[in-house]
Amino acid sequence: MHFIDRRRFLQSSSLALAAGYSRALFAAETPEFAEQPSFEPQGLFLTWQRDPTTTMTIQWIGKEEERARRPIWFARAGVDDWSQQTGSVRDFPMTEKKVFRTELTGLAPDTEYRFRVGLDSAEQRFRTMPAKATNPIHFVSGGDAGVGSHTEATNRLAAAQAPQFVVLGGDLAYENGRSPETFYQFLSLYSRGLREEKRLIPMLACIGNHEVNGSYDRGRDAAPFFYSVFDGLFSDTSYACLDFGDYLSLVFLDTNHNAPVGGAQTDWLAQTLKQREQMPTVFCFDHVPTYPSVRPVNFDDLEVGTGADNRKHWSPLFERYNVDAVFEHHDHAYKRTHPMLDGHIDKRGVLYLGDGSWGKLRRPATPEQRPFLAVSHEAYHLSVHRIEGDQRSHVALTDTGRVVDVCVTTKKSRLKAS
Ligand SMILES: [Fe+2]
Incomplete structure (x- = not known):
């Protein structure tokens, strides 16, 4: 035995x-767990590829021999109903190491679970999302992280918010599709920093230019590290939608890195948003900003400049289906736009939040210089989002924990243009 x-x-x-x-x-x-853990799985983190109310995907990176006889053991907290499950193995690119992935399914919603990698590692925990949004849903978002000291500080600040999950909108490690060491370091920092004691906080992400060797208009092969850990969700395309039960959809988009903004991706976005007209909350995430706070934009001619493709192809869809907010990054500042409709400030329009300063910083334009900006701020930051009934609140915190912006919106009906 x-x-x-x-x-x-x-x-x-x-x-x-x-x-x-x-x-x-x-x-x-x-199971006969070791009294003193003697094995530490590296880069251990959680993500989702299917409904977060009943599933959890556990991943770690190591050598093939480290995985031998180390299935994932898991049980509901407080109940000794242990089960074990082995997962799949894929290459961690450009190294001898592997990515070990185990997706647990059929879990109870809104339930804390314990788990271990094998019998000899420390106990970890995760929590499934609730089946219904009867209690507030809260998560943290940001972008442009990297692996520096500011990244670690923002990781700690994010964990202190005790979010249910974190969404990073591209430019995660800055490995540029070439450096396994850098991507490994990013995962290690996340693994150690984005936790609430034993509870690991799941990470979701969309692709940015620094995931890709060549930045734009490249194939999936140019972003090997991103897909080595996220191709559960992005199995065929570089864009995807994750539905949380029947109350929340997160739509992840690709701003010309592996797929053009226009064409098939825009067709998919139109279909995806139409299918979710009845979804109470729909948030979209992309990397290159539709309304940038730093990079050039000519707001007399919105068909040129940074984000022109988004404005041409996606904004009409965001507006038509009245998505609850668009989260975008790449510019390394904090920004919140006014609600935007057809290139103009309009209270019926769409809110864009960004702009990617988890670990990178630039000086943004002011609202006086760019009238579509409601707020801009030069600070490392993350945003805390809360969905509570009809209200969605967005709070921006600097890396020192100072509140720089609070925005509360109330659910609007979809525009439903013909
Ligand atoms: Fe970027």
């Missing part, structure tokens, strides 16, 4: 037999 404590097993067996209920034979299995 390799994994099961024999004494406990025999004890539970006799009890189960006494009860005449054979299924209980294995209900009280307790």
